[in-house]
Structure formats: C-alpha cells, structure tokens
Amino acid sequence: MRSFSVVQPRAILALVLMCGLLLVASCGREAPSYEPGSIEVTSTPAGADIFIDGADSDENTPFTFTEMEANRYEISVVLDGYFPDPVSTTVDLHPAEHVVRDFVLNSEAPTQLTVTSEPAGASIFIGGVDTGEVTPATLSDLVAGDVEVHLVKEGMYVAPASFTATVIANENTELPVDTFALRWKKTVMMEGFSNVMCGGCPELAENVEAFMHDSGFGLDQAIYCKFSMSWPLNADPFYQYNIGENTDRMNYYLSDLNSIPMMALDGVKTTGTGLNDTPINTEIATMVEAAIMAEPGFLIDVTADFTNASVPAEVTLTAMQDVDLTGHTLYIALVQSFFHTDEEFQEVDDFHWLFRDRVDALPALSALTSGQTLVFNETILRSDWDLDTMHVLAFVQNDATKAILQAGITATTTHAAASLFINDTTTPQPTNGGL
Numbered sequence: 001m002r003s004f005s006v007v008q009p010r011a012i013l014a015l016v017l018m019c020g021l022l023l024v025a026s027c028g029r030e031a032p033s034y035e036p037g038s039i040e041v042t043s044t045p046a047g048a049d050i051f052i053d054g055a056d057s058d059e060n061t062p063f064t065f066t067e068m069e070a071n072r073y074e075i076s077v078v079l080d081g082y083f084p085d086p087v088s089t090t091v092d093l094h095p096a097e098h099v100v101r102d103f104v105l106n107s108e109a110p111t112q113l114t115v116t117s118e119p120a121g122a123s124i125f126i127g128g129v130d131t132g133e134v135t136p137a138t139l140s141d142l143v144a145g146d147v148e149v150h151l152v153k154e155g156m157y158v159a160p161a162s163f164t165a166t167v168i169a170n171e172n173t174e175l176p177v178d179t180f181a182l183r184w185k186k187t188v189m190m191e192g193f194s195n196v197m198c199g200g201c202p203e204l205a206e207n208v209e210a211f212m213h214d215s216g217f218g219l220d221q222a223i224y225c226k227f228s229m230s231w232p233l234n235a236d237p238f239y240q241y242n243i244g245e246n247t248d249r250m251n252y253y254l255s256d257l258n259s260i261p262m263m264a265l266d267g268v269k270t271t272g273t274g275l276n277d278t279p280i281n282t283e284i285a286t287m288v289e290a291a292i293m294a295e296p297g298f299l300i301d302v303t304a305d306f307t308n309a310s311v312p313a314e315v316t317l318t319a320m321q322d323v324d325l326t327g328h329t330l331y332i333a334l335v336q337s338f339f340h341t342d343e344e345f346q347e348v349d350d351f352h353w354l355f356r357d358r359v360d361a362l363p364a365l366s367a368l369t370s371g372q373t374l375v376f377n378e379t380i381l382r383s384d385w386d387l388d389t390m391h392v393l394a395f396v397q398n399d400a401t402k403a404i405l406q407a408g409i410t411a412t413t414t415h416a417a418a419s420l421f422i423n424d425t426t427t428p429q430p431t432n433g434g435l
Contacts, residue, residue, distance in 0.1 A: 035096040040064040041075060043103040048079035061103070070095045077103045083110055085140055109170040114138045115149060116177045122153040144169035155293050156182045157320070157421040181416035184220050185320075187300070188291045189395045189407040190284070192226040192353075193250065194261040196345035197233040200275030204261040207274055209352045210281040211288075220415045222288045223393050223407050224353045225335050229260050237341070238354055241383075245358050253402070266291055267402040296396075297323035298368060299418040300408030304392040310379050313392045315408070317365075317374040318418035325365035325396060328405070332394045333358040334380045337411070339389065357381050365396065371422045 041050050043061040050057045053074050057065070061077060076088035082105035091099050115124050116136040124131045124139065127148050131139055135151065150162040159181045167173045192208060194201035208224055211217070227249045228239035239246050250257060256269040261278055263270045265287055272279025279287065297320055304313040315332055317325075334356045341349045359378045368374065382390060395407035 036067045036069060037093045037095060037097040037099070038064055038066045039068055039073065039075065039091055039093060040098065040100045041077065041103075042100065043077050043079070043084070043105055045079070045082075045105055048077035048082070048084070048103065048105060051076045051078065068093055070097075075101050077105070079105050082107060085110055087138070110140050110172075111142045111144050111167060111169050112138050112140050112172040113142055113147070113149075113165060113167050114172055114174040115151075115179075116175065117151055117153075117180050117182055118177055119153075119182065122151040122156075122158070122180070122182065125150050125152065138172065142167050149175070151180050151182070153182060155186065156184055158182050159416070159420045181420050183299070183416045183418070183421065184292060185299075186292050186294045186296055187220060187407040187409075188222045188288050189266055189393075189404045190222060190224045190288075191249075191253075191264045192224065192261065193229055193253065193257055193263070194226060195229045195231060195233055195239065196236045196348075198229070198231070198260045200278060201261045202346050202348050203275045204263060204278045205348070205352065207279065207281045207284065208263070211284040212353070215281065215285045215288075217285065217288055219409050219411045221292055223395075223409050225333060225355050225393060226351075226353050227355045229257070231260075238351070242355070242357060246355065249355070264402075266404040267397055294405075296406040297321045298325075298396075298406060299421075300394055300396070300406050301418055302392050302394050302408045302410045304380075304390075304410050306382065306387045306390045309382060311382050311390075311392065313359075313378050313380055313410075315376045315378070315394045316418070317368065317376075317396070318422065319368035319370055319372045320418075320421060321370045322368070324367040325405075326367055327399050328365045328396050329399055330363040330365055330376060330394060330396055331358065332362070332376070332378050332380065332392065334382055335391050335393055336385060337389045337391060339385070356383070373418075 041061055041063055046061050048061045050059050050061060050063060070093055073091045073093060074088055075091055077084050085104045085106060089101050091101060093099060114136070120135050122135045124133045124135060124137060126139065133139060144167050146164050146166055148162050149165050151158050163179055165173060165175055192204065194204060212224055228236050228246050229250055230239055230247065253264060256262060256264070259276060261276055263278055270279050270287060271277045272283040274280045299318045299320060301316045302313065304311050311334065313332060315330065336354045336356055337352060339351045339354055341351065343349070357380050359380060363376050380392060391409050391411045393407065393409040395404050397404045
C-alpha cells in the first residue's frame with residue numbers, strides 16, 4: 001500500500017503535466033494545411049483540349065482538376081482552327097486554393113510582337129507605356145501597324161533610344177536580338193593583395209575565383225587583378241617576377257595593407273565573413289551588384305595584340321556626358337587569368353588573374369565633354385605565356401581618394417561599341433501603365 005500511494009500521485013502528476021504541455025503547445029496555433037487545391041480551366045468557345053506542363057490531360061474545357069498538389073503548373077489549351085489567348089499561363093497553386101484560368105479562342109491568329117535582348121531582363125515599352133513585360137517576351141493584343149518600342153534596363157545604356165517596329169496583322173512579328181544594343185554603364189574593378197604563404201590567402205583567392213567563374217557576372221561587369229606582396233615570403237615567385245611594380249601598388253594602398261590578404265573594390269578596402277575578415281564569394285557578388293549601379297559618365301574600351309612580346313595596347317575613353325577627370329590617372333596593366341605552377345604553395349598550384357606588368361608612365365587625365373574620345377597607345381611587356389590567358393585591363397582612379405570610377409578589359413569582346421551610345425544616351429521618359 002505504501003508503494004502504491006507514492007507511485008499513484010506521481011503518475012497522475014505526470015499525466016496532468018503532459019496534458020498541460022499539449023494544451024500550451026496547441027494554444028493559438030493551427031497545424032499547417034496541406035489540403036490539395038484545384039484548377040478550373042475554361043475557354044470561349046468550349047471544347048478545347050487541356051494541357052498541363054505540356055502533357056495532354058485528356059480533358060476538355062470547361063473542366064476542374066481537383067486533388068492537385070501545391071506546385072507550379074503551366075496550363076495551355078488547343079482547339080483545331082483556333083488560336084488561344086494567352087498561349088499559355090502559369091499557375092502557382094497553394095494548398096486548398098481554387099484557381100480559375102480562362103482562355104479566349106480566336107479564329108484568326110493574334111497580332112503579336114516578340115522582343116528579345118542580350119542580356120535579357122530589359123523592360124519593354126510600347127509607345128512610351130510600360131507593358132509590364134521584360135525581354136524575352138511575346139506581346140499580344142496589338143494593333144497592326146507601326147509601333148514605337150524602347151527598352152529600359154537599370155544600369156545599362158540602350159541604343160537606339162526607340163525603334164519603330166511594323167507589326168503585321170494576325171502574325172507574330174519578331175524583332176532580332178540585335179535590334180537593341182545594351183551595355184553596362186559601369187564596370188567594377190577589384191584588386192587583391194596576397195602572398196603564396198600568407199594565412200587566408202588561398203581562401204580569398206578561391207572565393208574570388210568562385211565569384212568570377214560562377215556568379216553570373218561577366219567581365220563587362222567586374223574585373224579582378226591580384227598583386228603579390230613581399231611578406232611573409234619574399235621569395236613569392238609572382239612578387240619576384242615584378243618586384244618594383246608589385247611594391248609600387250602595395251605602397252599605394254599602404255594605409256589599408258596592415259595585413260593580408262586584402263581585397264579592394266573600386267579602390268576601397270572590403271571586409272566580410274571569410275578568413276582575415278575578407279569577403280566570401282556571395283558577399284563579393286552583393287558588393288558588385290551595388291557598385292555596378294554607379295554611372296561614371298564615360299566608357300573604357302581596350303584592345304591589344306598579344307602576338308608581340310612587347311604588347312601594343314590601345315585604350316579608348318569615350319565620354320557619354322561632360323565629365324571632369326582632372327586629378328585622375330589611367331592605370332593600364334597586363335594580367336594573366338590562369339597560371340599553373342609545378343610547385344605547390346599551401347596545396348595550391350593554380351593561380352588566377354595575376355598582375356604581370358603595367359605601363360611605366362601612367363597617363364594623367366583632364367576634363368572631357370560629351371561625345372569626346374581620348375585614345376592612348378601604350379606598350380606592355382609579356383613573357384612566354386599562353387596567349388589565351390593574357391589580358392590588358394585599364395581603369396581610371398582618383399589620385400586623392402583612390403576611388404576607381406571605371407574599368408575595361410580586352411577579354412570583353414562582345415559588348416557594344418561605345419560609339420553606338422554617344423548620340424543616343426537619353427531614353428524617353430516612360431509613362432506608367434499597361435497595354
């Protein structure tokens with residue numbers, strides 16, 4: 001009896017506590033709903049075959065699909081002799097949601113215009129009105145005849161400012177991808193400072209290369225150059241190759257180089273969550289994404305002939321607006337995008353974007369007026385390296401603040417020539433609204 005009198009209260013207490021906890025846990029909360037949803041598909045006229053994600057559902061309009069899992073679905077319909085509007089539609093179905101999609105079937109083919117661009121993602125305006133679509137897109141409900149088309153993409157010049165397209169009735173008029181030329185207004189310049197034996201240097205190099213290779217940013221958006229320092233190993237082979245000019249760049253940033261590795265973006269020291277407070281690749285991408293929205297007011301184009309040991313390089317500055325570059329210097333350098341060593345350093349034998357040589361007498365700059373071009377012809381020395389890894393880069397830097405305004409590189413051969421935008425930099429102000 002004694003043992004029973006002790007156990008029973010404990011069992012009751014445990015039961016009460018468990019019930020209380022369940023009540024507290026459930027108080028004010030609802031279990032997530034995973035009930036299936038439904039999609040109702042209709043058309044005018046009815047009787048069209050319904051396709052889901054490109055597959056024939058074996059059902060005809062009107063029809064409601066039930067027990068549909070929450071997911072994204074692409075819905076389209078087909079009826080012989082008719083043209084659906086829209087051609088297809090996307091449904092993002094949530095749990096327990098009922099969605100209706102209606103199609104209008106026309107006996108005549110719709111009048112459409114397809115607009116593409118490189119890069120994609122430019123907003124499409126028709127007659128100064130925002131269509132709400134971005135390239136590539138096919139626009140419907142158009143009236144046959146001439147329409148004014150222009151594109152807007154933040155951070156980019158677009159030429160021509162507008163284009164007259166002749167839309168043909170009951171057809172899809174497709175504008176070629178090269179109808180509009182697009183070019184970034186700004187190219188970001190990144191510089192790294194490291195040594196083959198410094199702590200954290202391989203990690204920064206890996207993060208930068210991951211950004212350069214995998215982030216989706218092209219060399220028309222971001223450029224990198226790695227300078228080699230003399231410590232902790234004076235025998236760093238990349239430092240030894242060009243001691244004077246590596247040291248010169250080190251002294252230029254001496255106040256920021258209290259430790260290495262260090263990375264500067266447009267002349268400003270960066271920090272992040274990587275080793276030695278350096279940025280990781282995703283942080284670099286975030287910084288570049290913000291920096292590329294600047295508008296320096298001029299563009300840089302670089303060409304070079306790497307078949308000569310003394311590489312002739314031509315750098316052209318094109319003013320898109322009046323810009324005062326007094327107190328700025330044009331830095332022109334040879335970089336190697338890839339180099340393999342026979343000796344490993346901290347288990348690393350592949351190196352990227354190495355500084356090799358620069359123009360000895362760096363040009364000083366002055367004020368430019370809109371449309372003006374300045375051309376500099378210089379020579380840079382190269383060694384017996386793989387020519388496919390050789391690039392000449394150039395950037396304009398403020399002598400007092402170290403801020404880098406603009407950059408360019410020979411590796412960028414696909415962007416549109418600056419001359420296309422000189423007389424076409426002002427895009428008509430759009431009117432908000434839809435078609």
